[in-house]
Amino acid sequence: MKKGIVLTIVLIVFLAAAGVLSVESYTAKPQFCGTKCHIMDKPYKTWQASKHGKSGKVEVRCVDCHYAPGEKMTLHAKFKGLGQLFTYLSSDEKEVRKATHIADISCTTSKCHPADQFMDKKLKYGEKKKVSFTHKTHFDKTIPGQEMHCTTCHIKAGDEKHFEVPKEQCYICHFRKSDFNKGRGACNLCHEIPTTPLQSQKKNAQPDKDEKIITHQSLEKAGVACQSCHYQMIRGETALMPRACKECHSDTAVLAKKNDMKLMHSEHVAKQKAQCADCHQPIVHKESDFIEAARLNCASCHPDHHSYQKALLVGNPYGEVPATPNLMYNVKTNCLGCHQKQEVLKGEPVLRGAARACVDCHTKDHEKLLADWEKEVQGEVAFAKENHDRALALLDEFKDRLDPERVAAFKEQIAKGQQALDIVVYGNGVHNKKYAIMLIDEAMNSIYAVLDELEPLAEEQNATEENRQ
Amino acid sequence: MSTNRTDDRREMLRVSGAAVVAAGLMSTSLLQPKEAGAARAKAPHWVMIMDLRRCMGCRACTVACKAEYDVPLGAFKTVVKQVVTGKYPDTRRTTIPRRCNHCEGTEKVGKMTVPPCVKVCPEYPKDRRVFITPEGKKIRYRGGATYKRPDGLILLDNDSCTGCGKCIDACPYGARTFNKRKAAGKDKSKHAIVKCTSCVHRLDEGVTPACVNTCAAGARIFGDLNDPDSEVARLAREFKLLENRDKTTMKPEAKTMPNIFYIDPDGVLADYSFDEKDKLAEYRDIVE
Ligand code: SF4
Ligand code: SF4
Numbered sequence: 001m002k003k004g005i006v007l008t009i010v011l012i013v014f015l016a017a018a019g020v021l022s023v024e025s026y027t028a029k030p031q032f033c034g035t036k037c038h039i040m041d042k043p044y045k046t047w048q049a050s051k052h053g054k055s056g057k058v059e060v061r062c063v064d065c066h067y068a069p070g071e072k073m074t075l076h077a078k079f080k081g082l083g084q085l086f087t088y089l090s091s092d093e094k095e096v097r098k099a100t101h102i103a104d105i106s107c108t109t110s111k112c113h114p115a116d117q118f119m120d121k122k123l124k125y126g127e128k129k130k131v132s133f134t135h136k137t138h139f140d141k142t143i144p145g146q147e148m149h150c151t152t153c154h155i156k157a158g159d160e161k162h163f164e165v166p167k168e169q170c171y172i173c174h175f176r177k178s179d180f181n182k183g184r185g186a187c188n189l190c191h192e193i194p195t196t197p198l199q200s201q202k203k204n205a206q207p208d209k210d211e212k213i214i215t216h217q218s219l220e221k222a223g224v225a226c227q228s229c230h231y232q233m234i235r236g237e238t239a240l241m242p243r244a245c246k247e248c249h250s251d252t253a254v255l256a257k258k259n260d261m262k263l264m265h266s267e268h269v270a271k272q273k274a275q276c277a278d279c280h281q282p283i284v285h286k287e288s289d290f291i292e293a294a295r296l297n298c299a300s301c302h303p304d305h306h307s308y309q310k311a312l313l314v315g316n317p318y319g320e321v322p323a324t325p326n327l328m329y330n331v332k333t334n335c336l337g338c339h340q341k342q343e344v345l346k347g348e349p350v351l352r353g354a355a356r357a358c359v360d361c362h363t364k365d366h367e368k369l370l371a372d373w374e375k376e377v378q379g380e381v382a383f384a385k386e387n388h389d390r391a392l393a394l395l396d397e398f399k400d401r402l403d404p405e406r407v408a409a410f411k412e413q414i415a416k417g418q419q420a421l422d423i424v425v426y427g428n429g430v431h432n433k434k435y436a437i438m439l440i441d442e443a444m445n446s447i448y449a450v451l452d453e454l455e456p457l458a459e460e461q462n463a464t465e466e467n468r469q
Numbered sequence: 470m471s472t473n474r475t476d477d478r479r480e481m482l483r484v485s486g487a488a489v490v491a492a493g494l495m496s497t498s499l500l501q502p503k504e505a506g507a508a509r510a511k512a513p514h515w516v517m518i519m520d521l522r523r524c525m526g527c528r529a530c531t532v533a534c535k536a537e538y539d540v541p542l543g544a545f546k547t548v549v550k551q552v553v554t555g556k557y558p559d560t561r562r563t564t565i566p567r568r569c570n571h572c573e574g575t576e577k578v579g580k581m582t583v584p585p586c587v588k589v590c591p592e593y594p595k596d597r598r599v600f601i602t603p604e605g606k607k608i609r610y611r612g613g614a615t616y617k618r619p620d621g622l623i624l625l626d627n628d629s630c631t632g633c634g635k636c637i638d639a640c641p642y643g644a645r646t647f648n649k650r651k652a653a654g655k656d657k658s659k660h661a662i663v664k665c666t667s668c669v670h671r672l673d674e675g676v677t678p679a680c681v682n683t684c685a686a687g688a689r690i691f692g693d694l695n696d697p698d699s700e701v702a703r704l705a706r707e708f709k710l711l712e713n714r715d716k717t718t719m720k721p722e723a724k725t726m727p728n729i730f731y732i733d734p735d736g737v738l739a740d741y742s743f744d745e746k747d748k749l750a751e752y753r754d755i756v757e
Contacts, residue, residue, distance in 0.1 A: 322577045327591060365656055376595075383597075437594050441579045441611070448609070 024078065033062045039088070046162035053162065060112075068103040101273065107150045125165070131190045143173070145265030155275050171283040172276040176238040180227040185234070187226045193217055198331050214361055222360055228336045232293035236283040244279040294335040308427030309335070315435040319420065319442045326432040370430065377429035380440045384421055387447050388414065394454040401457070410450045417446035512602045512619040513693040515667060517681070518704050519566050520732040523688035526551060526564030530680035530689060531754055534568075537668065537679035541650040546665040547680055548754040552741045563737040566689065567751070568680070569644040569665035570719065570727030571623045581610065583617050584725045585639040590615040592629045592655070614655075615662070621728055622667050627651070632659025641723035643748030708732050 026032060030053075034044025047053040052060040067077035108115045118135055125131040139148050146152070153165045178185035187193075197203055198214045227233070245258050257263055268274035291313050295306050313334070315324040328337065338358070339351040358366035391414055399407050420443040429436030526549050534540060534547045547568035555561050572584035578594065587593055593613025600608040600619040608619040614630035617623055632653030637645045647660035654661070668678035676682075681691040692701035705711055710730040715721040716738065717730045731738055743751050 320577070320580050363658075365658070434591065434594075437611075438579050441594065445580070 024074070027078070027081070028061060028063045028074075030059070030062050043162065050162040050164065065102050065106045066100060068106055069109060102149075102151050104150050126167075130192070132192070133190070143261075143265055143269075145262035145267075145270065147266075147270040151273065152269070155273075167285070168277060168282050169275075171234075171285050172238050172280055175234050175236075175283050175285065176280070180234055181225050187230075188220075193220060212363060219361070224360065228340075229332045229334070230290070231334055231336055232288045232290040234283065234285050235288070235293065236281055238280045238283050240279055241281050290332045291334045306335075308423050309431050310427075311423055312427040312429070312431035312435060315432050318423070318439060320445070321435065321438040321442050324432065324435040324438060326435070373430045373433045377424065377433060377436055380437060381421070381425060381429065384417075384440050384443055384447070387444065387451060388417060388421065391447050391450045391454065394458055395450065398454060398457050410453075413446045413450050417443040419443075420446075511604050511606060511695065512600060512608055513621075514695045514728075515571065515621055515672070516692065516694045516701050516705075516728045516730060517568075517667075517678075518690040518701055518710065518730045518732060520688045520690065520704075521563055521565065521737060522732060522734065523686040524549070524564045524566055525686055525688075526562075527685065528754065528756070529683045529685060530566060533679040533683035534665075537671075538666075539648075539651070540663065541648055543753070544646050544648060544663050545752045545754050546663065548752055550741065550751070552737055554735070554737060554740050561735075563735070565731070565737070565741060566680075567642075567644075567719065568729065569623065569640075569667075570642060570725065570729045571621055571665075571667055573621065573726035573728060574617070575724050575726060579611075581617060584623060585641065586636040586645065587613070587615050587617050587623060589635045589639040591633060591635065592631060595626075595629055618669075622669055622672075624666055624669060625662055625664065626654075627661050628654040630662060631655045632661065634659075634662075636662060637749075641720060641725060641745070641748070643743075643751040646749055646752060704732065705730065 030044070030047065033040050034047070047062065049055055051057075052065075063074070063077070067073050107113050108118075119139065120134060120136050123133045123135075125133045138153070142148055153169050154163050155166070155169065174184045174189075181187060193216045195215050195217060198216070198219075240258070245255055249255055264279075268279065269276075291310050295310050313326045313329065315326060315329070317323045326333075336351070338353040340357050341352040341354045343350050343352050353370075355367045355370040358369055391410075395407065395410050395414070402410075420439045424436045424439050424443075427436075429440075528549050530547050531545060531549060534545070538546065540546055547566065550565045550567055551562055552565060553560055553562050570584075572586075574582045574584035574587065576583060576585065576588045578588060590613055593616050594611030595613040595616070596611065598610055598612050600610055602608065602619075610617070610619050612626055612629070614627075615623065615625055615636050630653045632647070632655075634647065637647070645662055645664040648663035649660055651661035651663075653659040668676075668680075671678060677691050681689045690700055690704060692699040694701055694705060696702060708717070710717045710732070714726070716736065717733065718727040719729065719731070719738065719741075720727075
């Protein structure tokens, strides 16, 4: 009888232990977290797509990271899990917690990413694997109030892959309050400076020692700032989002502290794992309209100023004139590439274009070039204006002899010519000499159409007058 | 030449009574653009036809060209290439004379259709010019370092050339090269450009190009395609040169619309090709 009781107890203990263990191992499966618990849908999917999930070499279970290692921590976590379940069931919220806590130690275990191997390792980042990166330089740097953890950068953001670093995360530190080409924003911190010639015709040609080859490196040596060509690469100020604070706080005493950077970072980022983009406006760092970016800067005083200059640089088809972008367009030289000379005009600082800028990149002979262009365009404009005025004068003289419909048609022609001419005059034709000359031809075509009909009348009149005398 | 280069409109109007009549005709332009187009087409359309049945590879043309012009050593404006077809022992060697195609072009600069060499020249369009057609009509056009005259000739004005060499790169045929003996007009540190001008100095005096004049076999036939009675127009009709451009011109895939046509009944042209990378070697005549 006694034996029976002992046996039953042993059996019960054994069954209980087996039960606990199997419950533990069952609840530790990623499938349990992902498929049974429907609020985990998104994290589960991003995990599956990530290197830690099904598409990686080894499958790392959710609990391997989300619970710190050790049996004690596991038990602790299981109880917390029960607590979360309780919270979920007893509240209406659809999500229990947004930011998860992952201890650094979970990542740096000896079988995962031991710190002594990963801290100094040179890595390549980005789609094209072109951005060089080491963990150490980043781990040592802190933002006031911030603590650096693996998860500071390796956040799961939106629909991106679990645990990867969104590019925007880099931009906030690298470009916030840092000049484009200085300090943390220096291009060569992350990018290798290319050595291929920028002149397309020299890319495959035999090198000729007399010829000046322009590369990114020679430009750097000459002190040309990266943004004079790549102005459009960084947009945004990472200012605090206007409503970010008020989303959670209404107490004015709390809100008053919003500029205490140290406090804000320690409260939100260190303690609550807030992501940078939760409070800061995002920064964009990619190709876009490079002329527009510079133009808006120039145009901050007068909205829509310099639009004719832009039209010339871009050189879109106009009438019979085919697309003719400025010669410097392909190497993305925008306003700032040539407008480097600082001057004060009516008390306002302005950047003037100067031939010096041509010489910096090309040869000494290019000094003359700008003057030549200016002269050529001015001569052309003067010629076109003279003919335009003559057409108007002749129209005025002979309008009584022509039927009104034709006079209207002529007027329209002249106005059409004037429009094309305006782009050259107001945009200053030197911005794209070739295009400007073609625009003037376009204008002249309209003006000639009128002159060709009216001049014979004038000749006739002259002849009869001479006869009379 | 000078009659075709004047910048003053009023002087133009005084050229002759015919010009005034012409201007009168042009006055319909505003209302009937089609007719204006027809009046314009009256400029000559110079073409050269190479009769491959006749060329015997003597290279008299190459020598005549060298003698006529300041063609430097090592450079050629016209060459004779050869192609061997068939299988031993039944082989045949055909000689193919070549020169700048004075391409019609398919790209637009303003109203004009131009070949790639003109399109790319940064010094085009430049000064205003007027071309007088044989009927006395005027056609306005633009000069440049490399430019197209309304009669289709692709010409060079070294005074405005900066020697940038963009036209050499742009020509798909290798018809242009640097003139190592001459400096470019606007940048003396660079070389001038050399290429066939279709002997424009002779043409403007009513004389045929030197290579045509000298070709004993009569393999080079030159003339105005717009004149239906001309030899070239007759041959073009007979051999359907215009209709079969992709068989009668060199490298049709370059889409430059060459104005040099080949009479090639055996289809030898199709067997002739050259490497784009080596295109400049095309205009170095090596007699094998
Ligand atoms: S053959 Fe070459 S150089 Fe001659 S017109 Fe054609 S593109 Fe220009
Ligand atoms: S080398 Fe002279 S002709 Fe040729 S593209 Fe340059 S400027 Fe024009």
